[in-house]
Amino acid sequence: MKTLALAAMLGLVAPVAFADGHLPDLGGQTVVIATEDAYPPLQFKDPATGDAIGWEYDAMAEIAERLNITVEYEKISWDAMIPAVSEGQMDLGMTGITIRDDRKEVVDFSDAYMRSEMVMMVRGDEDRFADAASFAADPDLLMAAQPGTTPFYVGVYDVLDGDEANPRIKLFETFGATVQALRAGDVDLILTDGTAGNGYVEASNGGLKIIGETLGTEDFGFIFPKGSALVEPMNAAIADMKADGTIDALNKKWFLDFKVGG
Numbered sequence: 001m002k003t004l005a006l007a008a009m010l011g012l013v014a015p016v017a018f019a020d021g022h023l024p025d026l027g028g029q030t031v032v033i034a035t036e037d038a039y040p041p042l043q044f045k046d047p048a049t050g051d052a053i054g055w056e057y058d059a060m061a062e063i064a065e066r067l068n069i070t071v072e073y074e075k076i077s078w079d080a081m082i083p084a085v086s087e088g089q090m091d092l093g094m095t096g097i098t099i100r101d102d103r104k105e106v107v108d109f110s111d112a113y114m115r116s117e118m119v120m121m122v123r124g125d126e127d128r129f130a131d132a133a134s135f136a137a138d139p140d141l142l143m144a145a146q147p148g149t150t151p152f153y154v155g156v157y158d159v160l161d162g163d164e165a166n167p168r169i170k171l172f173e174t175f176g177a178t179v180q181a182l183r184a185g186d187v188d189l190i191l192t193d194g195t196a197g198n199g200y201v202e203a204s205n206g207g208l209k210i211i212g213e214t215l216g217t218e219d220f221g222f223i224f225p226k227g228s229a230l231v232e233p234m235n236a237a238i239a240d241m242k243a244d245g246t247i248d249a250l251n252k253k254w255f256l257d258f259k260v261g262g
Helices: 004-009 053-065 078-086 131-139 150-159 175-184 194-203 231-243 246-257
Strands: 029-033 043-045 069-074 090-097 107-108 112-123 143-145 169-171 189-193 208-211 217-225
Touching: 029 053, 029 078, 043 090, 053 069, 053 090, 053 246, 078 090, 078 107, 107 143, 112 150, 112 175, 112 194, 131 150, 143 150, 143 194, 143 208, 150 169, 150 189, 175 189, 175 208, 189 231, 194 208, 194 231, 194 246, 217 231, 231 246
Parallel strands: 029 069, 029 090, 143 169, 143 189
Antiparallel strands: 090 217, 107 217, 112 189, 112 208, 112 217
């Protein structure tokens, strides 16, 4: 079965017509969504049940109802997600993806559904450094990152020396693997957006903490193949959810009220 993205690339999907003041009805079309399930509280596996849950899953369920689409999820690693969506293998990708100009060259983004700040996450008992400067000054300290992510580039250019091959950066395929390496003492620092960082800290029972000042802000969006007919209706749904308080309610649920395993 062709995905909606591939159908759009082949010219088989007509542009969406908007009724004035209303969201479009996409007629129950199936939308195949790439996910990573390793980025709490946006998307992750509930340790108690094994179910995929999180802010983005709830948001997409709302969008699916408002636009009348049928959602199918396919799990994929972060490093494969943007290429797969760009090639039309999936209709949409979601995993807290930072909106960046270089990525816009290969995929289209939705409007931002969330803004976050880059933070430094360390073990709860870390006392050797307290900010980016003191981390950079100690050559024995190591950082974990996923290649090609915003934290990787911030680590390279804003914390270290601008060398993308710096041996102090240890690369991992998933964000969850970087957290495991931090907990095990294999690395000493993770840079992450505040949403994911706070989710892990809240669930760590003191095993992790955030230190130092924030290192900048980033906006998150969904990604689509270039020219996707889904972008406009998705933007309309996001705007509708911001206007009626749904986004605020999701933020409260997942960033203030939710406790992993609780």
